[in-house]
Amino acid sequence: MIRLLRPSRLKEAGILGMNRRNLHYIGRYNRRSLYPLVDDKLQTKLLAEKYGMPTPAMLRHLTAQHEVAAIGPWLHTLGGFAIKPAKGSGGKGILVITSREGDRFVKASGESLGLEDIERHLSNILAGLYSLGGSPDTAIIETLITIDPRFEGYSHEGIPDIRIIIFQGYPVMAMMRLATHASDGKANLHQGALGLGIDISSGACLDAIYQNERILHHPDTHRPLRDIDLPEWHNILMLAARCYEMTGLGYIGTDIVIDRDRGPLLLELNARPGLSIQAANGRGLLPRLHAVEARAEVYRPPEERVAWAREQFRAQ
Amino acid sequence: MNKNLFFIVAGLLFAAGVALALSRSLLTGVPLIPGKKNDVWLVEARVDFTAHGGPVKVSLDIPVTPPGFVIYHEQTTSPGYGFSFVKERHDRRGEWAVRYARGPQTLYYKGQFIPDRQASPAQTKLATPKKSVEKVYWDEPLAMASGEILRNATRHSSDTPSLTRELIRELSRADNPDAKLILAAFPMHEALKRLLLQSGLHSRIALGLRLEDARRNQSLEAFVEVFDPKKKSWLLYDPKSGRLSLDENLLMWHQDGPSLIDVEGGTGAEVRFSMIHQSVPALQLAKRQQADSLFDIFSVHQLPVEEQSMFKLLLLLPIGALVVVFMRILVGLKTSGTFMPVLIALAFLQTSLIPGFVSFVSIVFIGLLLRNYLSSLNLLMVARISTIIVIVIFIIGVLSLVGYHLGFNTGMTVTFFPIIIIAWTIERMSILWEEEGAREVLVQGGGSLLVAVLAYLFMSSQLLGHLFFHFPELNLSVIALLLLMGQYTGYKLTELRRFRSMELR
Known part of the structure; x- marks a missing residue:
């Protein structure tokens, strides 16, 4: 019997x-012309650099097929790296190489690839295999993110990321997404990832939805989820809140990862963030959105916005 | 945009659609509910010829009392031509004339024919022939052969109907050398007519039209009529089957008179027929002859029959779109491709539901298996989809052949499926399978099919079909509903399940 709520x-x-x-939110607060800033990861990255936001360091980006042929020697100088399509969505087309084994490249799952596999993957990205509508794309090669030891054992073959909804510059809701065996290393909830609601006020874990x-x-690992401890919560919120000034988009989802060495990094932005974050938090977005709408008439700097949100959006 | 203004506009649109439909119903007498109906065949004759550049006169035989039918409403369309009916004995002819015409010309005659169940189409009570039976002359070898056939047939028969039957049998026998000789010189109906004349019976060629819904470019079929002196009536025979043609879907177009069509001042005349089956309420038929009102001018019925059959289908699309919008915005069902379900539903209308459903699922399934192989070839997307299109055509061809050999009619109707749409569906499903797994394919595929079946059920509804075809202004109301649904900000039905974890709190 299908259980339906009233x-x-x-x-x-x-x-x-x-x-x-x-x-009411995407249609009203996100201007269409600003979408490319977040739909194209390369543009997001360049913009973030301009605003002094930390992002995973880009080693190189490829736009033409002939660059692929010449990339072999350079790749062999690297230890680990990540290849991403600039216009990919939902984690499609991301290839993570964690280590090397002679001439072979080893993936997070332990599978090893030859140079020709990497080259084919790059060609596929350039041809638009993973981009929306199949338009030609750019391949981005980034440094590897090192998982923070505090998260060891919580995420299956993937780095946990923190999704924060930023409405008119105010952080209104947050969750951490953990990859599971079922989600195959992907961090989208509908693909089987685990969502962990996070209290905006304290950064404490609230509730988990799977x-x-x-x-x-x-x-997979049976570790209690309530024990997860988020470091640098204030810095994470600040990083997310400043994306409003950076993009001009009123309703966005910011994806942030925590690197062991560099701290919080802005991974990507989403102009159509999903709604499952509400289930993970066990509460709806609407009251918070209304509260922000009532206040956002006057522009306030990020510090003030974060402080107000942390005061306002307390879990209890 | 101002919320109130929006609702006022939407409300006005809705009201305007309903009000226009109501007043059209009142003024033209078309009832809103398809009540008691008469079957009506709307038949259109299209005359094409090339004018030589001078005065042109075209005379077309048009039936006045075709056996088994009554004519209700008729009209002609022929820009620049004068038109009149010319009575002749028991028949009449339509005559178009113009002082000067040059180049290709097209003339239309349109008539509504209502089956009259009382009269038997096989026996026509046209007046007895006054003239004596005309003489037939055969060339030498044929004269011998015809004499032989006639003798055989006479020996095995007792009266006019049995003689005619015997003659048809003799002529159809493959091992009869006499019949072969005659059929080499004359077509079947002509040979039969000549043999009957030779036996001293009045006989003539009649041309009839087989009525099938939404057919275009049909031509007349030849039949033979023979006068039975005992019953004092003409009997109609189909020279191919030998039986009295009792088919009630047979409209006799040309029975008497000199010829089907005469053209003076032009050449290459050809008559083609289109027809459409309508269910027109008795009331409307009665009012048909009245003067055209404003509503009649803005009516689909003014279009040529060919376009009308297309419109009948087109006017169902808004219903399908409405179903899709409802299912996506209010119910929240996932479909692959926004309006793909409507196109599938349109195809179901042609194939009927169950066979269409089965063949659609099998085409997509086979396509998915083959597409799996394609993905290992590493093709660029455009080339890959084009390949799938060709594959889909192959699958449809094979299914049609298999269906045909197994004796299913549906094999043929599979071709109604929009091939490009199917190819895209297969491509999308395949990518979905690779990226999200088979479950998501089932969810979206099932969603699409469910919406398609729902859309089909609405689109095939008699009431809705009647309303939207006869009252196209109802589409204003459809627009209003679409606008309103486009502003719906409440929860989707699926969200009530998606957020079910909220219940426990």
């Missing part, structure tokens, strides 16, 4: 639905 229950919880998100059900332990 709409009044969702309304009570302040859940934001897809229709309202599209019409395949639409509440859980307490990681399904």
Whole structure:
């Protein structure tokens, strides 16, 4: 029997639905012309550098097929690296090489690849295999992110990332996404990743959702999820909040990872952030969005916005 | 945009659609609900010829009381030509004339024919022939052969119907050398007519039209009529089957009179027929003859029959779109490709639901298997999709052949599926399979099919089909509904399940 909630229950919880998100928030606060800034990771990266935001260091980017043929010797000088399509979505086309084994490149899963495999992957990216609508794309080669030891054992073959919804510059809701065996290293909730609600105020973990059900332990490693401790929470919030000035988009999802050595890094931005974050937090976005809308008439700098949000959006 | 203004505009649009439909119903007498109906065949004759550049007169035989039918409404379209009916004995001819015409010309005659169940189409009570039976002359070897056939047939028969049957049998026998000789010189119907004349019976060629819904470019079929002196009536025979043609979907177009069509001042005349089956309420038929109102001018019925059959289908599209919008915005069903389900539903309309459903699923399934192989070839996308298009055509061809040999009619109708759409569906499904797994393919594929079947159920509804075809202004109301749904900010039905973890709190 399919269990359905009464709409009044969702309304009570302040859940934001897809229709309202599209019409009232994305449609009203995100200008179409600004989309390329976030849909193209290369543009996001260059913009972030201009604003002094830390991002995973880009080693190189490829735009033409002939560059692929000449890349072999250079790749062999690297230890680990990540290859990403600039216009990919949902984690498609991302190849992570964690170490080397002679001439072979070793993936996070332990599978090893030859140079020709890497070259084919690069060609596929340039041909637009992973980009929206199949348009020609750019391949980005980045340094590897080193997982923070505090997160060891929480994420299966992937680095956990922190998604924060930024509405008119205010952080309104946050969650951490952990890859699971079922999600195959991907961090999207509908692909089977685990969502962990995070209190905006304190950075403490609230609730965990896995395949639409509440859980307490990681399904693969069985570690208790409540114990996760987020370092540098204030810096993370500041980094996310400043994306508003950077892009001019009013309703975005910021994806942030924590590098062992460099701290919080801005991974990418999303102009159409998903709604599952509400389930992970056990509360709806609407009351918080209304609160921000009532206040955002006057522009305030990021520090003030974060301070207000941390005061306002307390879990209890 | 101002919220209130928006609702006012949407409300006005909705009201305007309904009000226009109501007033059209009142003024033209078309009822809103398809009530008691008469079958009506709207038949269009199209005359094409090339004018020589001078005065032109075209005379077309047009039936006045075709057996088994009654004519209700008729009209002609022929820019620049004068038109009149010319009565002749028991028949009449339509005559178009113009002082000067040059180049290709097209003339239309359109008539609504209502089957009259009382009259049997096989026996026509046209007046007895006054003239004596005309003489037939055969060339020498044929004269011998015809004499032989006639003798055989007479020996095995007792009256006019049995003689005619015997003659048809003799002529159709493959091992009869006499029949072969005659059929080499004359077509079947002509040979039969001559033999009947030779036996001293009045006989003539009649041309009839087989009525099938939404057919275009049809030509007339030849039949033979023989006068039975005992019953004092003409009997109609199909020279191919030998039986009395009792088919009620047979409209006799040309029975008496000199010829089907005469053209003075032009050459290359050809008559082609289009037809469409309508269910027109008795009330409307009664009012048909009245003067054209404003609504009649803005009516689909003014279009040539060829276009009308297309519009009948086109006017169903808004219903399908409405279903899609409802299912996506209010229910939140995932479909592959926004309007793909509507196109599939349109195809279902042609193939009927179950066979269409089965063949669609099998085409996509086979296509997915083959596409799996393609992905290992590492092709660029455009080339890959083009390859899939060709593969889909192959699959449809094979399915049609298999279906045909197994005796299913549906094999042929599979070709109604929009091939490009299917190719895209296969491509999308395949990528989805690789990226998100088979479950997502089932979810989206199932969603698309569910929406397609729902759209089909609405589009094939008699009431909705009737309303949207006869009252196209209802589409204003459809637009209003679409606008309103486009502003819906409430929860989708699927979200009530998606956020079910909220219940426990």
